Amino acid sequence: MSRWRAEKPYNELPPPPSAEVLETTAVLKAAIGARAAVAQLDQASRAMPNPDVLINTIPLLEAQASSEIENVVTTSDDLFRHMEDDDSSSDPAVRETLRYRSALYAGHEHVVERGLTVAAAESVCSMIHAREMAIRALPGTRIANPATGAIVYSPPEGADVIRDKLTEWERFVHADDGMDPLVRMAAAHYQFEAIHPFADGNGRTGRILNVLMLVEAGLLHLPLLYLSRYIIDTKDDYYRLLRAVTSDAAWEEWICYILTGVEQTSADTVATISATRDLQADFAHRARAVSKGGADAEFLAVLFEQPYCRIATVIDRCGVSRPTATRWLSDLAGAGLLDDHKVGRDRLFINREFLTLLLNDRGSR
DSSP, X not given: OOOOOTTSOOTTOOOOOOHHHHOOHHHHHHHHHHHHHHHHHHHXXXXXXXXXXXXXXXXXXXXXXXXXXXXXXXXXXXXXXTTTOTTOOSOHHHHHHHHHHHHHHHHHHHHHHHOSOHHHHHHHHHHHHTSOOOOOOSSOOOEEOTTTOOEEEOOOOSHHHHHHHHHHHHHHHTOOSOOOHHHHHHHHHHHHHHHXXXXXXXXXXXXXXXXXXXXXXXXXXXXXXXXXXXXXXXXXXXXXXXXXXXXXXXXXXXXXXXXXXXXXXXXXXXXHHHHHHHHHHHHHHHHHHHOGGGGOHHHHHHHHHOSEEEHHHHHHHHTOOHHHHHHHHHHHHHTTSSEEEEETTEEEEEOHHHHHHHHHHHHTO
C-alpha cells in the first residue's frame, strides 16, 4: 500500500482493488439485500402511471439534502415554489440547489447518450456552479477537520496527475470484471472523492455520479436512488470510513456502509412511491366530486408534478383557457384540496397533502 500522510498531496493514490479484494463475504452478503431493494425500487417506479411525478419531486428533495451537506441551506417551500425556473428566486442558495437538480437531469441525459465519463463529471460540476469548472490546476488544496482545523487529507495535485487519476476512475467504472455494480459504485464513490478533481462541488458531483452509475449499469431506469439524506443522518460515519479507506485500506467497512444506505434508501423510496400512488387515487376521487377539472387526467397529473401550481401551467399543459384553468384550480381550493396563495399578481395553488407526504417520509429516514 502506498504511504500516505494527511498533509502531503496523495499523488500516489492507487486505483480501487479488484473484485477478489473488494467482494468479501460480508460485502457480498450486504450486496444481496441491497440488490433486492434496488430491484424493488425499479419495479415500483416502472409501475407508476406518471413517472414525472417522481422525477420532478424526489430529485428536488435530494438536491436540498445534498446541498445541505455542503452548508447550502434552503427550505423545501422555497424550492418547490421556484421549481419551474432555476433562476426565478432571489435567494442564491435556492438557485444553487435548483441547479443541482438540473445538473442531475443533464448528467442522466449525458449517461444515456454517451455513457458515464469524466466529461459527464465536468458537465455536472459546471452546471451546479453555473460556470465552467475545470480540473484543479493550483496547488494547496487541503481538507481540514471543521472543528479543529487539523488537516485530515490532501488530494492529488497537478492537472495532469488528476486527469490520470480520473482516467483510472473511468476505466474502473466500466471494467468488465464481473464486480457487483453496487460494490463498484461504492468503490468508485470513494475514488472520486479521494481524487477531489474540482476546486469546489466534488461532494455534490460525486453523489450525482452514484445514481448515474446505477442507471448505466441497468439497475435503475430512472435516477431515483439518492443517498444524501442517509449521509446526513450518518455523517460522522461517512467521513470516518472515507478516511479509513485512505489510511488503512479499510474497504470492507466502507462498502458495507454504502450498501446499507442503498438498501435503506431504496426501501424508503419504495414506501414513498406507494404512498404517492395511494394519495393520487384518493385525491382524484375527491377532485372529481367537486370539479369538472377533476376528471381531466392531465390536470390531475400537473398537480402532483408541480405541487406549487400556477394557472399558466394548467393552461399550457391542458390546453384550456385561462377562465377554465382558474375555475378548475379554484374549485379544488374551495373544497380544501389545494391551498390558494396570492403572490404578487400571480396565484399559487399548493398541493399541501402531497408536500406533507414527501416531507414527512423524508423526515422519517
